[in-house]
Amino acid sequence: MKAFSNVHPAVCMTYFLSVLLVSMFVPHPVLQAEVLFGGALFCALLGGRRASFRDLGFYVPLFLMVAVTNPLFSHNGVTPLFFLNGNPVTLEAILCGISIAVTVIGVLLWCKCYSFIMTSDKFLYLFGKPIPKLSLVLSMALRFIPVYIRQSRRVSRAQKAMGLYSGKSIVDRVKNRMRVLTAMISWSLENAMETSASMKARGYGGKKRTSFFPFRFRTSDGVLLAGTIVLLAVTLAGAAAGVTDFNFYPRVGVIGNSSAAVAVYAAFGALCLLPSALEVKEAVTWNYFVSRI
Amino acid sequence: MLLIGGGKNMKKLISRAIFWILIPAVVLCGALIFPAKQYAFITLCVTALSCVPFFLRFERGEADTKRLVLIAVMTALSVLGRILFTPIPGFKPVTAMAVITAMYFGAEAGFMTGALSAVISNFYFGQGPWTPFQMLSWGLLGLFAGLLSEKLKRSRVLLSVYAVISGALYSVVMDVWTVLWADGAFNASRYAALLLSALPFTAIYAVSNVVFLLIFAKPIGKTLDRLKTKYGI
Numbered sequence: 001m002k003a004f005s006n007v008h009p010a011v012c013m014t015y016f017l018s019v020l021l022v023s024m025f026v027p028h029p030v031l032q033a034e035v036l037f038g039g040a041l042f043c044a045l046l047g048g049r050r051a052s053f054r055d056l057g058f059y060v061p062l063f064l065m066v067a068v069t070n071p072l073f074s075h076n077g078v079t080p081l082f083f084l085n086g087n088p089v090t091l092e093a094i095l096c097g098i099s100i101a102v103t104v105i106g107v108l109l110w111c112k113c114y115s116f117i118m119t120s121d122k123f124l125y126l127f128g129k130p131i132p133k134l135s136l137v138l139s140m141a142l143r144f145i146p147v148y149i150r151q152s153r154r155v156s157r158a159q160k161a162m163g164l165y166s167g168k169s170i171v172d173r174v175k176n177r178m179r180v181l182t183a184m185i186s187w188s189l190e191n192a193m194e195t196s197a198s199m200k201a202r203g204y205g206g207k208k209r210t211s212f213f214p215f216r217f218r219t220s221d222g223v224l225l226a227g228t229i230v231l232l233a234v235t236l237a238g239a240a241a242g243v244t245d246f247n248f249y250p251r252v253g254v255i256g257n258s259s260a261a262v263a264v265y266a267a268f269g270a271l272c273l274l275p276s277a278l279e280v281k282e283a284v285t286w287n288y289f290v291s292r293i
Numbered sequence: 294m295l296l297i298g299g300g301k302n303m304k305k306l307i308s309r310a311i312f313w314i315l316i317p318a319v320v321l322c323g324a325l326i327f328p329a330k331q332y333a334f335i336t337l338c339v340t341a342l343s344c345v346p347f348f349l350r351f352e353r354g355e356a357d358t359k360r361l362v363l364i365a366v367m368t369a370l371s372v373l374g375r376i377l378f379t380p381i382p383g384f385k386p387v388t389a390m391a392v393i394t395a396m397y398f399g400a401e402a403g404f405m406t407g408a409l410s411a412v413i414s415n416f417y418f419g420q421g422p423w424t425p426f427q428m429l430s431w432g433l434l435g436l437f438a439g440l441l442s443e444k445l446k447r448s449r450v451l452l453s454v455y456a457v458i459s460g461a462l463y464s465v466v467m468d469v470w471t472v473l474w475a476d477g478a479f480n481a482s483r484y485a486a487l488l489l490s491a492l493p494f495t496a497i498y499a500v501s502n503v504v505f506l507l508i509f510a511k512p513i514g515k516t517l518d519r520l521k522t523k524y525g526i
Contacts, residue, residue, distance in 0.1 A: 025333065066475075138365075141409060184370065
């Protein structure tokens, strides 16, 4: 269990939305570097060392592809490095490409952390109250999927036993899966009618339904929420005031170092490192107590 | 999101508020706070917000357990299909399932199946800025199929044409946003490059839609029709 998984879902959601909002829509080199660093650190803490190395094989080529191809789409800028097919490849376009690549990868990393932390039960807890019918459909569908996966394995094994092996070719594989899916469809639809009859028999739709969720809003959640909101507000105020405006064209801009700019960098940097700090603190506490026993 | 409990009037009020307050607010925020990426910000937010009225309308409707369970089953089946076919990239039955649901149970059920499949399958495949776009495009594909249901049931040619168009639609829509996000404005050459590099996937989407619809529309339709008469949906 990770420390950030124990945080209240509403706080988690607010946190991830805040980070993603700024990282997607405020293109400033310092903030982007903070997004990438914070995201990579948090991802590594959540996923472990081996998974992080595996991911590098995906992110590094993606980074190069986005960064290197940008000059093909953009010939703005005043510092041509060389000419390609008669079009100038400018320093500005390359730097802008790197900035885009950093943002894309930063956002992907944070989305990965989001998927790790915000599991479907937390999602249902957050959105279940205002939309009871929809959340019932959602939770039923989520429940059906593992059941169906199990059943489709059974169907597939039965078909294999009947001699319906699938070869390596794509057509063969598609055919095999199609057979399984067809069998699943009639089975699941018949089953569904029984479910709905049973729901009706137990009085669905009569009264308001209650549900159980093991989430409690603790004081620490309140502190975390307040911290997130304050840090986000500082960053957004800076963005609205134009502190984080940064241009690559026609000439690469200067990274501001006024006190307002530094405050925004610090606030957003703190926001990005918040969950990693929490994980580290948890790990330290854990090891401290383990060594005492 | 912000509403807790609330009666039918409350939900109607919120549906209206989305159009008259939230969308203008998003546009204003985009222009004021995120000038460099305002178009991407506005597009993403408006896409997400435009799903909400459909969901609220579904909430307001009658609670018929059979319909609810059916939508859940069709959603689960389309997610299962996406999982079963993971070894073949881009080969997804989600659109087909939304279209079939819409053909037999109406436009609203089609929208719900498409949109919910997007949310749920992304619990398995990873959420991201693409989720709202998937929700809206799969949902709308279901919705339109529901409006055309009689014609789609009669003609397999029309069904195939619909399948091909819907396969292309998703890349076309999503790449507009990618360009707006990367460049801050619409950059035609990047858009063309993205469409071109996505072409193999777009082709697989289109082919898989045709394959799934042609293979499954009849048998699932038969089962659904039988359920309709047997259980009186």
